Amino acid sequence: MTVNLKEKRELNNFLELLAFSAVKKFYPTAALKYTQVSSIENAYDFLLDCVDSGELKIAWEVKCTNDNIICARKINEVEDKNMVLNEEVMCDLCGHEFTVSTLDVYPYFELTNEYRQLVREDLKKKENRLKISMS
Ligand SMILES: [Zn+2]
Structure with a gap:
């Protein structure tokens, strides 16, 4: 079983929020608490995939x-x-x-430092794009 599209998006948003926070560590149950993902196994599998791909x-x-x-x-x-x-x-x-x-x-x-940095850089890019489109 894997998370569906909506759940995956929520989990990614959760990780991005963490990248802006001072949170150093979290338990798989936190992913359930802050998203609508219904199954701890699915959330855990998703988080393990993120370990493979370098976010966590x-x-x-x-x-x-x-x-x-x-x-x-x-x-x-x-x-x-x-x-x-x-x-x-x-x-x-x-x-x-x-x-x-x-x-x-x-x-x-x-969160890996690399992921934290990428998320923060992305926000800067978005802010710059916003400035360009509004000027
Ligand atoms: Zn004891």
């Missing part, structure tokens, strides 16, 4: 999985999740020790 970088957070007290403390951030899988970690908040599995890592995305 993906990275991973390791979170504490102590279910007894629902801790969810962020333990680590890595660019490649293979760097942490099967590692022994300990939560500094609740003391829970565990071996990191795929269920303990959560993806997040960052």
Whole structure:
């Protein structure tokens, strides 16, 4: 499944807005919150495509999985999740020790500097065009 044309446009607008903001990172769920995209899987697939094409970088957070007290403390951030899988970690908040599995890592995305710059340059070009057409 992929996003449809309208959803794709909304997601692109969302990324462009981020390029003008101070937001450093966002979770796939944010893409759902700020667009009308109905499926998290579709939004996630779109964001992964953006990693391939250079707009975004993906990275991973390791979170504490102590279910007894629902801790969810962020333990680590890595660019490649293979760097942490099967590692022994300990939560500094609740003391829970565990071996990191795929269920303990959560993806997040960052805009690449290149994309941020391109979006900002595009706006300048648009502003200049507007000036020309109004003079
Ligand atoms: Zn914990």
